Amino acid sequence: MKNDIIIPKVTGVYVAVVNEYNSIYKTQDWNAYIINDQDVDLDMVLIVTSGYSKQKTTSVFRKKLDKLPAKSYAKIELMQEALFALTNKFQVTFFEGNTMFEKTYTFRENTINEKALQPIPLMSVKGVLVK
Template sequence: MKKDIDIPNVENVYIAIVNEYNDIYKTQDWNAYIINDKAVDLEMVLIVTSGYSEDKMTSIFRKKLELLPKKSYAKIELMQEDLFALNNQFKVSFFEGNKMFDKTYLFRKNTVHLKALQPLPLMKARGVLVK
């Protein structure tokens, strides 16, 4: 029965954490983004995030995007630096055409920091990327 279930692989959809300047508050902020590097739109994108360690757990954050156009990105949430001492998990589900896709992205504890920044697809920014 399990062999009959088609679980498609998610490709060209990423989660990135970006350190960027906030013009309003004049601060350097860390923001999480979802990047759609596909040639098709993603519909009904659901993102569930949480942070955890052996003895701590954050509250669960949920976000829905009706549409994430092809070759685009969207901000998910502002992240406090204290969270980077935890494992940060992003569960992403979306529809591409009539098929549902699902993937869990994990930023392991202490892997998000300024020295880990790299160029990001589609964005004119540097950040920490999970594929």
């Protein structure tokens, strides 16, 4: 029975944390994004996020996107800098056609910082990317 279960590998879908200017509040904010760098749309995207360390655990945050078009991205959440001292986990599940995909993206503690910024695919900004 286990041999009948096929778990496809996720490619072309990333999670990035980006430091960007908020023109409404005139602040620099850290925002998490999901990026679809594939040529196909993703349907029913479910994202479950949480942060943890040996001493602390955050509450669980859930977000659903009905569709994430090909070569696009969507904001997941605003992240407070205090969360960067924790390991932050993004569990992403989505459908591509009739096939379900699942992947966990993990930002280890203290890896989200300005020294780790790099160009982010499809976005004209720099951030911290997990593939």
